[in-house]
Amino acid sequence: MRGILILNTGSPKTKNREDVKFFIGAMLSDPLVLSTVPNWFRDTLAKRIIAPLRASNSASHYELIWDNEHNESPLIYNSLQLAEKIESSTGLPTEVAMRYGSPSILDAFTRLKQKCATLHEVIVVPMFPQYAQSSYQTAVDEVGRCFMSKPQSFRIKFIEPYFNKPEYISALADSIRPFTEKGYDKLVFSFHSLPIAHVEIGWKKGKDFDYVFQVKETVRLVTKELGIDPKKNRIVYSSAIGRKWLKPDLEETMKQLAESGTKKVIALTAGFPADNLESLYDIDIVAREAFESNGGKEFYFVPGLNAEDFWVEGLVKIISSKI
Ligand SMILES: C=CC1=C(C)c2cc3[nH]c(cc4nc(cc5[nH]c(cc1n2)c(C)c5CCC(=O)O)C(CCC(=O)O)=C4C)c(C)c3C=C
Numbered sequence: 001m002r003g004i005l006i007l008n009t010g011s012p013k014t015k016n017r018e019d020v021k022f023f024i025g026a027m028l029s030d031p032l033v034l035s036t037v038p039n040w041f042r043d044t045l046a047k048r049i050i051a052p053l054r055a056s057n058s059a060s061h062y063e064l065i066w067d068n069e070h071n072e073s074p075l076i077y078n079s080l081q082l083a084e085k086i087e088s089s090t091g092l093p094t095e096v097a098m099r100y101g102s103p104s105i106l107d108a109f110t111r112l113k114q115k116c117a118t119l120h121e122v123i124v125v126p127m128f129p130q131y132a133q134s135s136y137q138t139a140v141d142e143v144g145r146c147f148m149s150k151p152q153s154f155r156i157k158f159i160e161p162y163f164n165k166p167e168y169i170s171a172l173a174d175s176i177r178p179f180t181e182k183g184y185d186k187l188v189f190s191f192h193s194l195p196i197a198h199v200e201i202g203w204k205k206g207k208d209f210d211y212v213f214q215v216k217e218t219v220r221l222v223t224k225e226l227g228i229d230p231k232k233n234r235i236v237y238s239s240a241i242g243r244k245w246l247k248p249d250l251e252e253t254m255k256q257l258a259e260s261g262t263k264k265v266i267a268l269t270a271g272f273p274a275d276n277l278e279s280l281y282d283i284d285i286v287a288r289e290a291f292e293s294n295g296g297k298e299f300y301f302v303p304g305l306n307a308e309d310f311w312v313e314g315l316v317k318i319i320s321s322k323i
């Protein structure tokens with residue numbers, strides 16, 4: 001029997017400073033994330049310098065978006081909900097694993113084997129529509145490392161980035177349509193920013209690794225599916241932590257739009273199917289505030305696809321294409 005593994009980046013175990021610090025340290029000590037630092041210095045820089053400096057601020061952001069009802073980070077909660085629905089829709093054992101922290105990849109393999117003694121194949125579904133070495137590549141590499149760390153009775157297959165897959169485009173369009181139908185001035189598509197150095201490495205390898213190409217394709221195809229005016233679109237990038245990162249910046253653009261008289265804006269992330277810090281904080285709190293406090297009148301945030309039925313249906317089709 002086959003199993004399915006929903007794979008994402010991860011989130012702190014709790015919103016407490018210590019857990020947030022641990023998570024940031026784990027992420028930034030990854031050579032595919034913090035790649036411009038010599039190997040010998042990366043761990044120290046990540047765990048002893050950046051993580052302690054960043055943790056309090058970051059924890060205060062997590063505090064604002066945390067899912068207190070389920071006592072969980074929204075990213076983890078959304079991923080678990082999605083896995084539950086995929087399992088009941090396909091009848092195949094489905095688990096969640098994170099690149100950093102928990103639930104871990106090895107634990108997820110164990111749970112899949114417990115659910116199914118005759119497991120012969122695991123289809124790994126990285127929840128990254130566009131390729132980046134710091135998201136898709138590092139997550140699939142880690143699954144590979146875990147898989148090779150001990151003998152397994154199953155094989156693994158990976159779903160590729162689905163930036164242009166009709167099922168993803170149509171799910172995104174379905175989530176945006178109720179907002180665009182009511183009229184708007186600008187539709188802002190936000191994506192995670194990346195160091196230009198990462199973008200260039202991907203671009204040189206070709207379109208399968210080219211983040212900016214894939215971002216633009218997602219936006220072009222969604223625009224076509226919705227039948228809306230591409231001139232009212234903006235592509236922006238959030239969460240840059242350096243000067244040589246992809247621009248224009250989300251917050252800066254919101255301020256400029258408001259200052260130049262734009263009244264009604266719709267914003268979403270087409271780079272994260274599951275809501276998380278980058279959508280719930282960067283867009284729904286920071287970008288909203290930048291727009292509204294500079295003269296903008298109406299700001300609408302399109303929630304992520306999360307575990308919406310139309311996305312579950314689309315994702316199951318994407319997964320089925322590997323079977
Ligand atoms: C060099 C730094 C970083 C790069 C490059 C980067 C790329 C990148 N990240 C995601 C997805 C997620 N990142 C998340 C958290 C997070 N990411 C970084 C740094 C880089 N990310 C940090 C320091 C953190 C911790 C939070 C913070 O302090 O800002 C998360 C988790 C969000 C959550 O809700 O918990 C995700 C998901 C992608 C897709 C990506 C490249 C495209």
Ligand SMILES: [Fe+2]
Pocket residue numbers: 192
């Ligand atoms: Fe990140």
